[in-house]
Amino acid sequence: MYTRELKHKIVSRLRHTPAVAILGPRQIGKTTLAHEITKDLPSVYLDLENHADFQKLKDPAHYLGLHADKLVILDEIQRYPDLFMSLRGIIDARREEGRGNGRFLVLGSASNKLLKQSSESLAGRIHYSELTGLNPFEINKPHGEPLQKLWMRGGFPVSYTASDDHTSQIWRRDFVRTYLERDIPQLGPRIPATTLRHFWTMLAHTQGELLNATKLAGSLGVKSITIGRYLDLMVDLLLVRRLEPCYGNVKKRLIKSPRTYIRDSGIVHLLLQIPNYEALLGHPILGKSWEGFVIETIINALPWDVQPFFYRTSAGAEIDLVLEFGLFEYWAVEIKASRTPKLTKGFHIACEDLKVKRKFVVYTGEEIFPTSHETTILSLAHFIDELRKQTE
Numbered sequence: 001m002y003t004r005e006l007k008h009k010i011v012s013r014l015r016h017t018p019a020v021a022i023l024g025p026r027q028i029g030k031t032t033l034a035h036e037i038t039k040d041l042p043s044v045y046l047d048l049e050n051h052a053d054f055q056k057l058k059d060p061a062h063y064l065g066l067h068a069d070k071l072v073i074l075d076e077i078q079r080y081p082d083l084f085m086s087l088r089g090i091i092d093a094r095r096e097e098g099r100g101n102g103r104f105l106v107l108g109s110a111s112n113k114l115l116k117q118s119s120e121s122l123a124g125r126i127h128y129s130e131l132t133g134l135n136p137f138e139i140n141k142p143h144g145e146p147l148q149k150l151w152m153r154g155g156f157p158v159s160y161t162a163s164d165d166h167t168s169q170i171w172r173r174d175f176v177r178t179y180l181e182r183d184i185p186q187l188g189p190r191i192p193a194t195t196l197r198h199f200w201t202m203l204a205h206t207q208g209e210l211l212n213a214t215k216l217a218g219s220l221g222v223k224s225i226t227i228g229r230y231l232d233l234m235v236d237l238l239l240v241r242r243l244e245p246c247y248g249n250v251k252k253r254l255i256k257s258p259r260t261y262i263r264d265s266g267i268v269h270l271l272l273q274i275p276n277y278e279a280l281l282g283h284p285i286l287g288k289s290w291e292g293f294v295i296e297t298i299i300n301a302l303p304w305d306v307q308p309f310f311y312r313t314s315a316g317a318e319i320d321l322v323l324e325f326g327l328f329e330y331w332a333v334e335i336k337a338s339r340t341p342k343l344t345k346g347f348h349i350a351c352e353d354l355k356v357k358r359k360f361v362v363y364t365g366e367e368i369f370p371t372s373h374e375t376t377i378l379s380l381a382h383f384i385d386e387l388r389k390q391t392e
Helices: 006-014 030-037 051-056 060-066 083-096 111-122 144-153 165-187 193-205 213-220 224-236 265-271 277-281 286-301 345-354 380-391
Strands: 019-023 043-047 071-075 104-108 126-130 240-243 259-262 307-312 318-326 329-335 358-362 369-371 375-378
Touching: 006 019, 006 030, 006 126, 019 030, 030 071, 030 104, 043 051, 060 083, 083 111, 144 165, 144 265, 144 277, 144 286, 165 193, 165 265, 193 213, 193 224, 193 259, 193 265, 213 224, 224 240, 240 286, 240 307, 259 265, 259 286, 265 286, 277 286, 286 307, 286 318, 286 329, 286 380, 307 345, 318 345, 329 345, 358 380, 375 380
Parallel strands: 019 104, 019 126, 043 071, 071 104, 329 358, 358 375
Antiparallel strands: 240 259, 307 318, 318 329, 369 375
């Protein structure tokens, strides 16, 4: 069993905010976390995909008034966007009575749409948190074979905890099919499931590469603007990461296209038909798979005021991940799927361009050791420790 690190943050925010929203893709563990949070609290749970629960909220003021002293969990709230206006009235009425906080815990699977719907109605009344896949510290063993298993299977709890790789792969296959055939159509976009699967698979093949909308459009037989629409959808569903370039205070020709990463490494491996860790070690995607896994883990551990980017010039100077802690204060992170990582000249030139404060290489080994040019080579878990020390 595992404990989600987000739990304590949500409990704290409920003490200070009328409503808290937990965002995350389906099956990431939002409902399980909500039940953990409310295990010892008076609460009521409503799944808005369940017809009976949906009907209870036909008159939300009346029904929620019956549970005025309970924490109300509203699951899949993007299915009922008009509910946000009702929540606003209930929250404001309770605030006037001096009982404003810890009233609603809302769960949603689509970020931008849900944020827009709720922010228009609940400005100043709601806090947002994103629940991501399991991280190395949540599985309690951030090194060795458990970390390899997490990298191979990805962070969806059912996939990670499956009895074997084959069972995990079947779950991920069904997850992708359900998203394509049921979940995405329910959100509105009318995109053929086969087209979107091909797009998703092409993103897996180009994991960590610069977005080339023209090339993708040509492969799919659509316009470049359509590729942008497809990508926006996958980003909104919290399935794809669009990492923007860092411009800094550099007067050089910089790459301006974003890089794209499928956020869950297990989904990458499923789409590329990589069945197990041994097969991954011999696959061309190995380096970019590790890069995506590390970047996603690091970004998910960042406090809100630290911004992630990548850096690349047209001359080839490059940093896989740049963390901006303040105005022009940077950490440079190079990522290597090797036990004996080697740095390129382009990395050092890029670090000079940005005048980075600290330089790291995150590799697949477990030791920490310095190298030339004041660069530290360390494991993913040790890097997260360094990050937490910096931001405490």
